[in-house]
Amino acid sequence: MSNPRRLSRNGVTPLDDFAFQSRQADNPDPDAIGAEAEVQLLTPEGWDTRTIAALVALCGAQPGEQLHAGHVLSELTESLADGDVVEHDELLASLLHREAAPVPALWRGESLPASHGHATIGAEGLTEALHDLNAAEMGQAAANVGARVLAERLEAVALACVNCDGADDECFDPRRNRALARAVRAARRDGAPDPMIERAIARARQGLITPEQGLFATPPAADLPDVQLGGAFFDAVESDSALADGQSARQVMTRLAEAVWTHGKPALHFKDPELSVSPAIVLNLARFIEGQTLDEDGLAYAAHLWGTVAQRQNGALVIAGLGAALTALSLAYDSEAARERAQHVLTILRNECPAPVSLERPDALAAGFVGAESVGVHPPAALDAPGGRQFAQCVNAALSGLSKQEQTIARRHALGAGALAGHSAPWITQLEAAGVDQAGFARIDAALSDGVPLRFAINRWSLGAEVARRCGLSPEHFDEAGPRLLEKLGVDPLEVVAAERYVHGAGRLDDCDTLSPDLRAVFADPAPEARLAMAEACEEALESSASLELALPGSSSIEDLSALITSSARRGLTGLSIRREGDALYDLLNTIEYDTGDSVRRSVIAEERVVERVVEKYVERAAERRKLPDRRKGYIQKSTVGGHKVYLHTGEFEDGELGEIFIDMHKEGAAFRSLMNNFAIAISIGLQYGVPLEEYVDAYLFTRFEPAGDVGGNDSIKHASSILDYIFRELAVSYLGREDLAQTDAHPYDPGGLGNGVEKEKLVREADPASLISKGFSRGQLPDNVVMLGSRSKPDTSDSPVVGTGFEFDPKPASGGSHAGGASVERLEEPAVNYHGDPCPECGHFTVIENAGLLGCDACGWAGKV
Structure with missing residues (x-):
């Protein structure tokens, strides 16, 4: 080289040519919190956030560490340079200008992997490999789904065991633990093997809830080598001939295209594959565009400088930014001029670089450090720059010949205004008249600036219920409108689309009327055939593979993909990889997930499907709220849990099912009381929307927190592990007939107090119906032929209201005697039990009986002296 220095000066360190400023970057450790979660560093002015983030990751910065970018890069060039001062200075200056970057292994001082070849298979035997x-692939998907389902089922079995507060012989026995029985049935229904269910219960005895190790071990991915197909194969496909193994060439081609269309593999080769040389340096071509002119001398100098480093490391020089450079030069990608310029640039690189030149996809961190806006032979991926509503540098360079006003119009067309401000539409005036003030529009604009779509930025929180009322929208319609709120307010859908385009832009420039047709062609999205043509031109200049990767839209068919494979082979390409995008499928699935949730409810969703002239109409109805009667029945239960008063109020539907609860407590702080009140409201809303009471009972039974302990004032429950445990025990006994959760009829050797359930209904001793039915609710209209039925007898000494009692009406009024209807019915009476009054020291229940100077617990069987 005639001039040994290009960016540096003799006797002056390149660091002196840059002004440094203090910056901070997010800590690469996502678990770090606080002030130490950020990395403090000094960087040259003009470095963007993408470059800074890449530097932090490449140098392995630790939380709270302070870095000087110049010192970090100087140490890196010390390890890359061969002891030559000029080479060191030029490498450092080039790094500071972000022209190139080593791959992460060289930042860590590691050696690059050795060159290796590609294992390939031919057309013969391809059918079995594709199978x-x-x-x-299907086995991996099935294993992943099955592992998650199996883990959930086995964990539910274990939790049903450990959340039980009974004895071990009950908690781990599905015949006596109803929650465990339900979990076992669900596990078996989903295919869990019985031995694994048994082991889950046995592990729960040891306190182990998590499933066994190895559950999420999935089958290994298919090790399918690349496929090499020569011209003879495609000739056989066109002539519908048979291959050497007897398979139809067309059938093999169809299976291959289907596999690539489905899985995005295998990779295809049409010539003998070359040795794969590990990437060492990433060079950004766009950095050598000044104005709209390519600095060929600077590019040749950098290619030789960094190519020498790559050769020393036994690696390749990876070229990035080819498509961005063509855009910056205002060359349409699908044009002969662009292909000729690409060949010219690559010829310079190949002649000047002593190491192999590659167009494969570069390392993401190295590409982020140099600010690459395109990779390989592809055009730029986006018009905007990361982190802001600004054009990418290559787009700004292509538009530099326009006036400031034309550039602003183009930017507004592609990227949008980012806010509603400045958009004139009748519906905006209507919102202002309805009461949306500047603060409301500020909330909308704040959401829009974060990229939220207009349909979701205008919602009940940004507008307010009062605005909707003034616009004639009822609260029910407000909730159901969701992202269609503007249409519900009477806005034409075309006006909504126009507003969204104003706010978020069109995302393209090839339809911008401000630009000339030639300039619009620069930003047109090239077709797959145009990319094949560019790859062909690049391979001719490099005399090596262009590493072409095609991403087809989701609407592409298998036939389209097969035609591209054939076209690539006929063009003489070395090879290519093809994958099909999801056609926005993932966004669609997320939309469906959101639209069918509580945020967006639809009263009726109907679709029709015609199969063999049979029309089937499927109607999906969202959950509707069941209204409670204005005058409703229920009961109030006063109790104490651990010395804390609890008032439980219930409200019932006409059929007697539970529809609402209220929880009042005293001696608690305002925050706790408010939480309990709102918790009761949430439960009530769930009940009215059809959530079974059984689900709430299973969820909140056996929860443990204070206050907890002995229960007073309740005739069925004597001990609770929390307020919620008590409340849902009470509701389960009263409304579900869950006598197994009552604690007064427990077996003497049942320390858990779960009881044995109800064997049969028994007539209890006669009670005055007026004491059980609200006189105010019935307004004095109480029949005189009520026969009281109950599940068990109650001690006469209890002063608590009897809950969960059923009523039967005799068709004939009572005519006298001790029973109704004239039938001889014997009342089943039990002798009253006089308990000692002190709790049992073993189980804590107030079921201690004194007999002949000895004490015995009727719940757990404990015995002792007075």
């Missing part, structure tokens, strides 16, 4: 690929 193995499909089987492995």
